[in-house]
Amino acid sequence: MIKFQNHLLVSILLTASILNAQDYKFGEVSKEELEEKFSRIDSSAAAEYLYKYRKTNFEYNAGVGFKLVTRVHERIKIYNKDGFDYATKKVVLFKNSSSKEELSKLKAKTYNLQGGEIVEVSLKKEGEFKVELSDYRSQESFTMPNIKEGSVIEYKYEVISPFISNVDEFVFQHGIPIRKLEATLDSPEYFVFRVNTKGFFNVVPKTERVNRTLNYQQRVADGGGNGPLKGLGSTKVQRGSQQYFSNISKYEMQNVPALKDEPYVNELNNYRAGVKYELSYTQFPDTPRESYATSWEAVVKAIYDSSRFGNELKRTSYFEDDVDAIISGVNEPQEKMLKIFDLVKSKVKWNEFYGKYTRDGVRKAYKEGVGNVAEINLMLTAMLSYAGLNSNPVLVSTRSNGIPLFPTREGYNYVVSSVEFPEGTVLLDATSAYSSPSVLPFRTLNWNGRIIKNDGTSKTIGLYPENKSTTRIFLNANLSPTGSIQGKLRKSLSNHKAMSFRNSFNTASEDEFIRNLEEENGKIEISNLDVKNNNDISKSAVLSYEYRMDNDIDVISDRIYFSPLLFLTTTENPFRLEQRDFPVDFGYPSGMSIASSITIPDGYQVENLPKSLSIALPEEMGSFKFMLINKGSLLQLKVSTEMNLAIVPVQHYLNLKEFYKKMIEKMNEKVVLSKI
Numbered sequence: 001m002i003k004f005q006n007h008l009l010v011s012i013l014l015t016a017s018i019l020n021a022q023d024y025k026f027g028e029v030s031k032e033e034l035e036e037k038f039s040r041i042d043s044s045a046a047a048e049y050l051y052k053y054r055k056t057n058f059e060y061n062a063g064v065g066f067k068l069v070t071r072v073h074e075r076i077k078i079y080n081k082d083g084f085d086y087a088t089k090k091v092v093l094f095k096n097s098s099s100k101e102e103l104s105k106l107k108a109k110t111y112n113l114q115g116g117e118i119v120e121v122s123l124k125k126e127g128e129f130k131v132e133l134s135d136y137r138s139q140e141s142f143t144m145p146n147i148k149e150g151s152v153i154e155y156k157y158e159v160i161s162p163f164i165s166n167v168d169e170f171v172f173q174h175g176i177p178i179r180k181l182e183a184t185l186d187s188p189e190y191f192v193f194r195v196n197t198k199g200f201f202n203v204v205p206k207t208e209r210v211n212r213t214l215n216y217q218q219r220v221a222d223g224g225g226n227g228p229l230k231g232l233g234s235t236k237v238q239r240g241s242q243q244y245f246s247n248i249s250k251y252e253m254q255n256v257p258a259l260k261d262e263p264y265v266n267e268l269n270n271y272r273a274g275v276k277y278e279l280s281y282t283q284f285p286d287t288p289r290e291s292y293a294t295s296w297e298a299v300v301k302a303i304y305d306s307s308r309f310g311n312e313l314k315r316t317s318y319f320e321d322d323v324d325a326i327i328s329g330v331n332e333p334q335e336k337m338l339k340i341f342d343l344v345k346s347k348v349k350w351n352e353f354y355g356k357y358t359r360d361g362v363r364k365a366y367k368e369g370v371g372n373v374a375e376i377n378l379m380l381t382a383m384l385s386y387a388g389l390n391s392n393p394v395l396v397s398t399r400s401n402g403i404p405l406f407p408t409r410e411g412y413n414y415v416v417s418s419v420e421f422p423e424g425t426v427l428l429d430a431t432s433a434y435s436s437p438s439v440l441p442f443r444t445l446n447w448n449g450r451i452i453k454n455d456g457t458s459k460t461i462g463l464y465p466e467n468k469s470t471t472r473i474f475l476n477a478n479l480s481p482t483g484s485i486q487g488k489l490r491k492s493l494s495n496h497k498a499m500s501f502r503n504s505f506n507t508a509s510e511d512e513f514i515r516n517l518e519e520e521n522g523k524i525e526i527s528n529l530d531v532k533n534n535n536d537i538s539k540s541a542v543l544s545y546e547y548r549m550d551n552d553i554d555v556i557s558d559r560i561y562f563s564p565l566l567f568l569t570t571t572e573n574p575f576r577l578e579q580r581d582f583p584v585d586f587g588y589p590s591g592m593s594i595a596s597s598i599t600i601p602d603g604y605q606v607e608n609l610p611k612s613l614s615i616a617l618p619e620e621m622g623s624f625k626f627m628l629i630n631k632g633s634l635l636q637l638k639v640s641t642e643m644n645l646a647i648v649p650v651q652h653y654l655n656l657k658e659f660y661k662k663m664i665e666k667m668n669e670k671v672v673l674s675k676i
Contacts, residue, residue: 023180024051024075026107029120029152034113037150038079041177041255047083049178050152051075056167057186066164073156076176080149086176087153090141092133099162103140108155110144121146123155135359165279165292166410167193170251172203173273178256185249185277192280196406199273200581201256205249213241242285251275263574266446266585267399278406296407300450300458303395303409308357312378313393313454316386318363322347323383336387337419337437341428344380350431356395356415373431374415380430381417390420394427394449394461403447414444418451418461425451425461434502436537438465439495445587445646464646468589469495475596477566479673481603483553485566490544496588498541505534505543517545522567524549558675560604564628564637568594569667575657584648584656591642598635600673606630608672617659618652621645624663628671635671 039045053073058066076086087110093101108123128142144153170183187193197203259272279292294302304310326339348365353372358365362379365371371379377393384391395412397404404411417428427449432441440463448460470493477487493501505513514526525548532542547567554561563569575584600606609630616623622643629636641663648656 024053024073026073026154026156027109027120029075029111029118029154031113031116031118033077033152034111034118034150036077036079039077039177041179042258045083045176045258046080047076047078047086047176049074049174049176050077050180052178052181053183054170055184055186057184058164058188058191068159068161068164068167070159070161070168071156072159073154075152075154078147078149078151078153083176084147087144087147087151088141089155090139091157091159093138093140093159094161094163094166095136095138100138101159101161101163104158104160106142106155106157108142108144108153110146111152111154112146112148112150134353134355164191167277167279170275170277171272172201172251172253172275173199173256173259175258175260177258179254181251181253181256183251185247187247189245189247190282190284192283193277194280194406196276196278197274198276198405199271201253201273203251203253203273203275205251205275207250208248209245210248211243211245213243262577262580264584264586265582267402270402271582276405278408294407296450296458297456299407299409300452301456303356303412304452304454304456306357308359308361309374309378309393310454312358312362312374313382313385315362316382318366319379319383320386323386327387333389333419333421337384337389337426337428340383340387341380341430341437344376344383344430345433348376348379348430350376354398354413356412376430377415377417377428380428384417384419392418392420392451392453394418394451396444396449396463397446398443399446400443401446412450416440416444416449427461427463432499432503434499434506434537436495436499438467439499440465442496442500442587465495465588467495468591468642468644469493469497470590471497471592473568473592473594473596475566475568475594477596477598479553479560479562479598479601481555481560481601483555483560484548484550485553486546486548488544488546490542493541497590498537501541501543502534502537505531505541521547522549522552524567559607560601560673561670563668564596564598564610564635564671565594565639565667566596566598570664571668573657573660573664575653575660580650580653583650584653586643586646586648588646589644592640594637594639596637598637600633600635602633603676604673605676606635606671607674608670609635610666610669610671613662613666615659615662617648618655621648621652621656622659624659624666626666639667 033050039048041048051074054070056068056070059069060066078084078086091103093103095101106123106128110121112119123142123144127145128140131139131141133139142155144155147153167185170185172181172183256273259268261268265271281289281291283289322343323340326343327336330336330339348369348371351370351372353359355372355374358374358378359372360375362371362375362382365375366379381391381393394416396414396416397412398414401413417430419426419428426437427440428437429435429440429444435441445463445465447463449463450458451461452458472492474490475487477485479485504516508516510529514529518524518526526545527547529543529545533539534541549567552562552567610626610628612627614623614625622641622645625638625640627638
């Protein structure tokens, strides 16, 4: 039997057929496709995949070994200008220090109708771009020429990958509908996969085994030669063949609806229909099984054993003097944590690069005052441990990176720090100047992280905070008979609300901040802005200002109509779909309270006042309370909204939608004043 690991001696030819797209041959775009004005699947779609094809198979090259070959052919109809974005295709390619994926055989054309004739324009080199994204990823992209409303674009290419254990996910759903989809994985029996599906379609492939013949040749010693070289002096070419079978999984789908973005979605890709093939093991003839499938224990060990992770946690000499100085005489563990947290944030600024591994190392980052996520938070962990605290790193997959559904090192792209106290575990991220203990940047609030301990064990920890982020507003308003209003507002913000405010206020000029605030609040006019605690994260952030508004108040004949919440009124329900397939992700629990007093103008009385309302979501998920009282010339309003969960399960979507509907209707009810 042939031994496959001897790549230098073996030259083989796989007699495998390649699946051809019968109905959508490249270059054969029809007038009917070009004349279409809207999608038959979704009339609101800006574009549509007329055809989406992919085949991934394994090929063997002498002296190199197996490679993954992925062939792509896509045809897209663009209905209007909103679909122009689909005229640019981006392909991410992976690499390491010795190997890389390569894109080849690119052919691309744009088709338009002119005078009843089909005119095609081919992609030229100036439309192709290459970008280095990181040490491990590059991106090749191309932008189709001559794009117009009604254009059809088409392209095909191949990606050759040396990383046989990493079959890219098959994606079956996009932001636009798909008329016809064909996808195939064709792998020899020597490769055994675990299949992971996601999304809300019941995607079942057609599978078959195909008998094939492997023709090979290898050079072996023939025993020739004379004297001391007898048996070694010559070689001959040995040819042979071997029967094997291929496992083929083929997916065929038609009229696939678009996966549309919705409010409060964690990361849409988490819910996109698709299949991920994870290589469990390879078993070649006459060779031991080589395992690729892994466990969380193996993942943790591999990450921790990396010189750019575990070794960096052991380095302490570069910071010892500084840490000793700030914790000298400090006995309280939490005070030590805060002092060290502040030290790292003040000494090292984030360079905006993610990563669970260091790039230049913690020592250099500390010296130069800049580093990536891993350098900053591994440094923080090392300092906390040095100070005698029970601190460990926590692997995180950011919201944009998705949720790691099965054990994989690639599933995590970020790391934060943790400290265990008797009262519970505190999470820290020193990349953000305005984060505080257990108030992580929003990008990291993605289900669970994984704490790694130096004894090789790990455990999951929830990343969503339990403490509410609150907004408290105190407002007074004076109405004039002409419908204008002027008054003062004071707002207090805590936790994530405060962090978000500090990020926006401290990174903009005051004039720019005021302009944005005026736009967000119905174009009110703001003056005398005053902000407190914009840098003191130990306290709530507070802003106050005077305002004036001349709109949103209707004066008709002898009556004045207005919403008692004035410019703070929410006017639209973010939840419009009849049903929803994925949970509502607010990111963190929150609460808002508004207390206001409105002085009505002389000569007017209250004719109509919205009634009080108190509603609640099931299982104490949230509540809304509204109470408006008339005290002579003064209206006193109290409104509170509580959302006690960071994530509302999908089965409660209709309850949440109805909750918002009633809340917004109440907010928009009008007070009616009439002349006495």
